Amino acid sequence: MADDTTPQPQPHASAQTIVAPATADDDVVRVEHVGKRFGPTIALRDISMHLRKGEVLGLLGDNGAGKSTLIKILAGFQKPDTGTLWCKGQSYSPSSVDEARRLGVDCVFQDLALINELTVYQNLFLQRERHHRPIPFLSNALMKRESRKALDEIGINIPSIDVPVARLSGGQRQAIAVARTISGDADIILLDEPLAAMGAKEGAMILDVIGRLKAEGNVSIIMILHNYVHVLAACDRVNLIQEGVIGLDKPTAETSVEELTEIVVEEYRRARLEAQEEERRHAAGNGSDVTSAGAGSAPSPDVRR
Amino acid sequence: MAVTSDTSPRGAPARGAADSRARREAGLSGVRRFLTLREGSIVVVTVIAIIYFATSNSRFFTGTNFKTLLPYFAPYAIMAAGQVFVMITGEIDLSIGAMYLFCPFIWEKFHGLGTIPGMILAILVCCLIGAFNGFAVAVVGISSFVTTLGVLFAIDGLTLVISHSTPINTPGVTVLGNSTFERIFGGGTYSELIWAIGIVIILQLLLSFTRWGIYTVSVGGNRLGASEAGIRTRLVLIRNFVMCAGLAAFVGVLEAVRTTTATPDPSGSNDILFQVISAAVIGGTLLQGGSGTVVGALIGALFLGILHDGLIINSVNANYLDLYLGIAILIAMAINTYVSRVRTGSGRG
Numbered sequence: 001m002a003d004d005t006t007p008q009p010q011p012h013a014s015a016q017t018i019v020a021p022a023t024a025d026d027d028v029v030r031v032e033h034v035g036k037r038f039g040p041t042i043a044l045r046d047i048s049m050h051l052r053k054g055e056v057l058g059l060l061g062d063n064g065a066g067k068s069t070l071i072k073i074l075a076g077f078q079k080p081d082t083g084t085l086w087c088k089g090q091s092y093s094p095s096s097v098d099e100a101r102r103l104g105v106d107c108v109f110q111d112l113a114l115i116n117e118l119t120v121y122q123n124l125f126l127q128r129e130r131h132h133r134p135i136p137f138l139s140n141a142l143m144k145r146e147s148r149k150a151l152d153e154i155g156i157n158i159p160s161i162d163v164p165v166a167r168l169s170g171g172q173r174q175a176i177a178v179a180r181t182i183s184g185d186a187d188i189i190l191l192d193e194p195l196a197a198m199g200a201k202e203g204a205m206i207l208d209v210i211g212r213l214k215a216e217g218n219v220s221i222i223m224i225l226h227n228y229v230h231v232l233a234a235c236d237r238v239n240l241i242q243e244g245v246i247g248l249d250k251p252t253a254e255t256s257v258e259e260l261t262e263i264v265v266e267e268y269r270r271a272r273l274e275a276q277e278e279e280r281r282h283a284a285g286n287g288s289d290v291t292s293a294g295a296g297s298a299p300s301p302d303v304r305r
Numbered sequence: 306m307a308v309t310s311d312t313s314p315r316g317a318p319a320r321g322a323a324d325s326r327a328r329r330e331a332g333l334s335g336v337r338r339f340l341t342l343r344e345g346s347i348v349v350v351t352v353i354a355i356i357y358f359a360t361s362n363s364r365f366f367t368g369t370n371f372k373t374l375l376p377y378f379a380p381y382a383i384m385a386a387g388q389v390f391v392m393i394t395g396e397i398d399l400s401i402g403a404m405y406l407f408c409p410f411i412w413e414k415f416h417g418l419g420t421i422p423g424m425i426l427a428i429l430v431c432c433l434i435g436a437f438n439g440f441a442v443a444v445v446g447i448s449s450f451v452t453t454l455g456v457l458f459a460i461d462g463l464t465l466v467i468s469h470s471t472p473i474n475t476p477g478v479t480v481l482g483n484s485t486f487e488r489i490f491g492g493g494t495y496s497e498l499i500w501a502i503g504i505v506i507i508l509q510l511l512l513s514f515t516r517w518g519i520y521t522v523s524v525g526g527n528r529l530g531a532s533e534a535g536i537r538t539r540l541v542l543i544r545n546f547v548m549c550a551g552l553a554a555f556v557g558v559l560e561a562v563r564t565t566t567a568t569p570d571p572s573g574s575n576d577i578l579f580q581v582i583s584a585a586v587i588g589g590t591l592l593q594g595g596s597g598t599v600v601g602a603l604i605g606a607l608f609l610g611i612l613h614d615g616l617i618i619n620s621v622n623a624n625y626l627d628l629y630l631g632i633a634i635l636i637a638m639a640i641n642t643y644v645s646r647v648r649t650g651s652g653r654g
């Protein structure tokens with residue numbers, strides 16, 4: 001996917017106080033100095049982070065901060081331009097989603113990766129279909145039975161597992177994407193905004209399931225959330241991506257909704273000041289175009305993803 | 306909206322409820338599946354056409370006429386089966402007519418190797434061209450319309466070059482025309498029909514009951530999502546282009562054996578291309594991808610064949626034939642769309 005000839009981002013440690021890459025002995029994932037850019041856009045500048053075994057890590061950041069990019073890199077869907085990854089003590093550079101999955105890393109992508117035209121159970125088993133032997137016809141009956149079980153376990157009621165997912169609500173679709181990932185046998189689970197389209201009740205249900213997984217202690221989870229109440233309730237630790245680096249790394253016990261809000265509001269104020277500055281400079285003289293020299297590091301107000 | 310109040314994960318009552326729900330679903334799905342068959346509307350339209358021609362002309366519903374009808378739909382049905390796989394992925398293969406034209410001529414070049422090995426090699430060459438189509442679309446990222454249009458012209462041109470624009474006698478064809486080889490590969494009266502039915506059944510099974518089929522739908526429905534789910538979308542695309550080209554080449558063989566000669570006439574082969582795409586679309590395959598049916602394409606091809614044959618039997622003036630054909634196709638598509646709207650009970654198209 002990624003073309004490796006793109007120029008490498010220069011990690012510059014000037015303006016930002018980079019939190020020293022913390023590690024622990026029981027890390028299942030380690031990310032060291034990862035950078036990623038898309039053409040002129042620097043999505044990730046210099047990310048270092050870690051995930052401990054059995055931990056639920058909340059990943060925060062503004063829109064366009066690069067959260068999804070980081071998750072996609074860990075999921076094997078994109079390749080980092082720079083930096084190294086470690087998974088369970090081994091060097092980790094998955095060349096595909098499939099390979100990451102084989103190593104026990106699975107992901108719920110922000111766009112859910114559901115196929116509208118396929119039924120609920122077909123989506124739940126997408127790319128891990130069960131089939132008969134020796135003629136490889138799909139064992140639909142078996143997949144339907146197991147789908148039912150997986151959905152009941154989450155507790156989300158899907159009226160029929162035989163309808164195309166196009167007919168379901170946003171929350172139901174999200175539940176299916178989550179069910180698909182947690183019912184697999186991954187022990188490192190990445191969730192990109194798993195609660196975005198969910199009502200309060202459905203959201204609570206998913207958080208319940210995550211709590212249960214955590215209690216069983218077999219899986220480690222990285223989760224992108226936007227609601228700080230959810231973050232404090234569900235996560236052991238938070239990492240905040242700011243300007244392409246991890247700007248904050250704290251156990252949830254040592255932080256609060258107020259502190260997290262304050263950081264983000266502060267970031268917003270700074271970005272606005274910079275934007276005003278830029279505008280003023282622009283108005284002053286259109287001739288000398290200082291395109292993106294320093295301001296390129298400000299998180300783009302791009303709200304797409 | 307609908308959320309169960311029971312959050313206990315593995316309680317016995319939950320499992321009981323799940324079982325009865327599953328049973329209810331299984332009971333309903335049989336009926337619902339039948340009612341929501343994508344082929345439903347074209348079946349209705351085809352039956353209407355049959356009734357119309359059968360009542361308006363006594364010669365329509367006869368065995369002789371059925372035999373005349375066969376070459377007007379069996380070859381299209383086979384080629385449409387391959388085209389459906391490409392169209393479901395959201396792409397289109399315009400080069401199948403050229404492939405159909407090209408195959409007998411390249412077969413003749415390989416004839417020295419023996420009739421059947423030469424034939425297989427010729428079909429493989431066309432599969433390779435199909436692989437090129439798939440590569441250009443899936444890896445290089447050129448639109449399939451442009452890619453296969455270019456290949457269409459190139460292969461048509463190549464056919465004219467290697468044949469020196471002269472017709473050939475089909476390799477392996479005997480004077481009596483009744484060798485086993487000929488009877489199997491297009492020469493026998495029902496040969497093409499049997500091939501068509503066999504290939505359509507196999508490909509429909511492939512589409513409905515295997516990973517290949519599920520992945521084909523996935524690539525057409527949500528290509529990014531499919532690759533996020535770990536499906537190798539490029540491989541799926543290339544595979545379908547190869548199959549589509551191979552089937553077109555095979556039909557080229559069948560038709561060359563049936564007619565005992567091959568004529569390098571690109572305009573005829575492009576006619577076939579339009580017939581095939583019409584058959585697929587009339588049969589219920591969406592041009593925008595994500596949905597389609599092989600059996601529907603067979604019935605679509607049958608409908609086109611019946612229309613053609615029925616109009617000829619009714620002695621329609623040759624000048625009017627295409628006009629009527631076109632109008633009939635539009636009416637059929639209108640009925641088709643209406644019936645499918647009634648069938649799914651949705652207000653939208």
Ligand SMILES: Nc1ncnc2c1ncn2[C@@H]1O[C@H](COP(=O)(O)OP(=O)(O)O)[C@@H](O)[C@H]1O
Nearest residue numbers: 038041043062063064065066067068069300305
């Ligand atoms: N495939 C892509 N091509 C080009 N730019 C991209 C791509 N993916 C992400 N970006 C850009 O990278 C930045 C980070 O995006 P993303 O990781 O999706 O942010 P987040 O998930 O934190 O909102 C954004 O500016 C976005 O526009």
Ligand SMILES: [Mg+2]
Nearest residue numbers: 067068110305
């Ligand atoms: Mg995102």
